[in-house]
Amino acid sequence: xxxxxxxxxxxxxxxxxxxxxxxxxxxxxxxxxxxxxxxxxxxxxxxxxxxxxxxxxxxxxxxxxxxxxxxxxxxxxxxxxxxxxxxxxxxxxxxxxxxxxxxxxxxxxxxxxxxxxxxxxxxxxxxxxxxxxxxxxxxxxxxxxxxxxxxxxxxxxxxxxxxxxxxxxxxxxxxxxxxxxxxxxxxxxxxxxxxxxxxxxxxxxxxxxxxxxxxxxxxxxxxxxxxxxxxxxxxxxxxxxxxxxxxxxxxxxxxxxxxxxxxxxxxxxxxxxxxxxxxxxxxxxxxxxxxxxxxxxxxxxxxxxxxxxxxxxxxxxxxxxxxxxxxxxxxxxxxxxxxxxxxxxxxxxxxxxxxxxxx
Amino acid sequence: xxxxxxxxxxxxxxxxxxxxxxxxxxxxxxxxxxxxxxxxxxxxxxxxxxxxxxxxxxxxxxxxxxxxxxxxxxxxxxxxxxxxxxxxxxxxxxxxxxxxxxxxxxxxxxxxxxxxxxxxxxxxxxxxxxxxxxxxxxxxxxxxxxxxxxxxxxxxxxxxxxxxxxxxxxxxxxxxxxxxxxxxxxxxxxxxxxxxxxxxxxxxxxxxxxxxxxxxxxxxxxxxxxxxxxxxxxxxxxxxxxxxxxxxxxxxxxxxxxxxxxxxxxxxxxxxxxxxxxxxxxxxxxxxxxxxxxxxxxxxxxxxxxxxxxxxxxxxxxxxxxxxxxxxxxxxxxxxxxxxxxxxxxxxxxxxxxxxxxx
Numbered sequence: 001x002x003x004x005x006x007x008x009x010x011x012x013x014x015x016x017x018x019x020x021x022x023x024x025x026x027x028x029x030x031x032x033x034x035x036x037x038x039x040x041x042x043x044x045x046x047x048x049x050x051x052x053x054x055x056x057x058x059x060x061x062x063x064x065x066x067x068x069x070x071x072x073x074x075x076x077x078x079x080x081x082x083x084x085x086x087x088x089x090x091x092x093x094x095x096x097x098x099x100x101x102x103x104x105x106x107x108x109x110x111x112x113x114x115x116x117x118x119x120x121x122x123x124x125x126x127x128x129x130x131x132x133x134x135x136x137x138x139x140x141x142x143x144x145x146x147x148x149x150x151x152x153x154x155x156x157x158x159x160x161x162x163x164x165x166x167x168x169x170x171x172x173x174x175x176x177x178x179x180x181x182x183x184x185x186x187x188x189x190x191x192x193x194x195x196x197x198x199x200x201x202x203x204x205x206x207x208x209x210x211x212x213x214x215x216x217x218x219x220x221x222x223x224x225x226x227x228x229x230x231x232x233x234x235x236x237x238x239x240x241x242x243x244x245x246x247x248x249x250x251x252x253x254x255x256x257x258x259x260x261x262x263x264x265x266x267x268x269x270x271x272x273x274x275x276x277x278x279x280x281x282x283x284x285x286x287x288x289x290x291x292x293x294x295x296x297x298x299x300x301x302x303x304x305x306x307x308x309x310x311x312x313x314x315x316x317x318x319x320x321x322x323x324x325x326x327x328x329x330x331x332x333x334x335x336x337x338x339x340x341x342x343x344x345x346x347x348x349x350x351x352x353x354x355x356x357x358x359x
Numbered sequence: 360x361x362x363x364x365x366x367x368x369x370x371x372x373x374x375x376x377x378x379x380x381x382x383x384x385x386x387x388x389x390x391x392x393x394x395x396x397x398x399x400x401x402x403x404x405x406x407x408x409x410x411x412x413x414x415x416x417x418x419x420x421x422x423x424x425x426x427x428x429x430x431x432x433x434x435x436x437x438x439x440x441x442x443x444x445x446x447x448x449x450x451x452x453x454x455x456x457x458x459x460x461x462x463x464x465x466x467x468x469x470x471x472x473x474x475x476x477x478x479x480x481x482x483x484x485x486x487x488x489x490x491x492x493x494x495x496x497x498x499x500x501x502x503x504x505x506x507x508x509x510x511x512x513x514x515x516x517x518x519x520x521x522x523x524x525x526x527x528x529x530x531x532x533x534x535x536x537x538x539x540x541x542x543x544x545x546x547x548x549x550x551x552x553x554x555x556x557x558x559x560x561x562x563x564x565x566x567x568x569x570x571x572x573x574x575x576x577x578x579x580x581x582x583x584x585x586x587x588x589x590x591x592x593x594x595x596x597x598x599x600x601x602x603x604x605x606x607x608x609x610x611x612x613x614x615x616x617x618x619x620x621x622x623x624x625x626x627x628x629x630x631x632x633x634x635x636x637x638x639x640x641x642x643x644x645x646x647x648x649x650x651x652x653x654x655x656x657x658x659x660x661x662x663x664x665x666x667x668x669x670x671x672x673x674x675x676x677x678x679x680x681x682x683x684x685x686x687x688x689x690x691x692x693x694x695x696x697x698x699x700x701x702x703x704x705x706x707x708x709x710x711x712x713x714x715x716x717x718x
Contacts, residue, residue: 031680037685037686037687038685065680065681065683066679066680066683067676067679067680067686068679068685068686069686070676071638071641072636072638073631073632073633073636073639073641074426074427074627074631074632075427075641077631078426078427078673078676079676081419082416082420082676082677082680083680085419086416086680086681096538097636097638100543100633100634159539159637160527160539161538161539190519190523190637190638191638345538358523358524358527359524359527359528
């Protein structure tokens, strides 16, 4: 540590001493930093629903604040610092790209608790949390593999990070299981939320013959593009997107952050908050599968629901061998289950997927 | 009847009054907008325009104004030369990205060696990267007569793809568990663009921005180069008779704007942002165009305009988290500022008269 950073820390500490810090009499303040607008209908929308659930659950005992559409980088660091200065006791930073900034700000505010979504860096006052979305992807693949007639499934991927690659693999494994001829066409959009780009990607995939579109981006633009095309199946992403049901949207993956946000806020109030790493799936309810619409034939719906149930109880793991990597080498032997470490850093395709992960 | 009458020459008074009137009108109509959203307009305006400067936490916000404003001013100063001469470099965002990539690459190549020479080398690489990227539209225009507006703008998208490829490939952090993004330069002492005086926000980029303002002022008002630039903008024919080489002028203006945008990118990546990531760029290159015009293409004006833009960003964040104002309202406010500027600008070249009916 240089003299400069020491001094910077001291300046901040000085400001803190004079600034507002929560004492027992004030309501607990919980801050949320969002990467998109709260009206994106997907990722940020669901985080904001979690925030509203916190407000409703605690009433006057808790006050929440949020800032939306915060770019990842220096702006995020400023927004977090500002929230901490204004007396936030707990801050949820809800995008992977906020990782280094969360750690940096947390260092300057040891008394404020931070929760970073989908990251891997923790500290005494920084927890991480994420959902096992790949369980939902397995269900999507299972339905998609049977719904496709062209055997081409389009996939709008966001960024080539383990989270997204895991989703592609899980969907492909379960689509191939029910339909050996299935083929995935993947477009990398390099965005989490850009309706124009997403709509364009969907149109390109439809032109290439895809009659099912899976998306790992947050807007409803691909749903609208599929609706316009008429005979293309989609799934809601992050949020239910039920307004596009019963067709093209036949089901969805819903992120339900409310129970986690309420539990963590309670922990701060009780003084029992500790730095943890949470990765919950369908079982604890962090991942929910939106209603499978009547556009899906009854027997497919029944088998999908059976799969959800087996994932929920933990009887079945979405990555159960035999599974080979794309190059044909063995990843998981028969009956072997993927460990969380490999899943967390997943940077390879499974056998059968074509193309390369962008490098 | 109200009539607009063309002034024989632009009004000197209105040239200076326009930005002030635009700001006042923005505050007034912004206040109406906030009132319509159920907020106290005076409190909101105070939060956005005054709290960053004078509130309890101003000691934190004031340095942030420098950090947010510096890249805007640096880029806008570079652009102002070309804009005065009728050379439209719209692709500063791309030059900013390439400057950051080149500078970061030099720094990362030395990792983990510590030496005082590394940061200066990075600065040179950053400026050269931006300069060379700007030379592409410059040379194409001089040699083949292509439109530099189109070419420089399109190269922004090329630069964005290059950025993604760097974050995922060549510059990816080997210790990053497969996640995209480079090592954090701000944590690598020899490569870090740290504050010169701790807690002041005054990093090397801010200093460079101030220097650029002074140099630009002298060059434009006291040097033959500035005269040539202004002459070419006002009367290209006269400039040719005066011995100005139009091709050379294009190259020089593109080089200046490219190099300054590259520098801004380098200072940002080595300091506030810290790392090359897929969405490292947050639009400084485009916002700087607004800043350049808001500042009347005058160095001192640009300095003030950069500060004002930074103020609306930072004040806007405070208003979001403290008052629950949606980000869209802040963006409308920023849009209003440019709108009113352009509208009031009419008065610089025209005067309002009451036309009497002639009997």
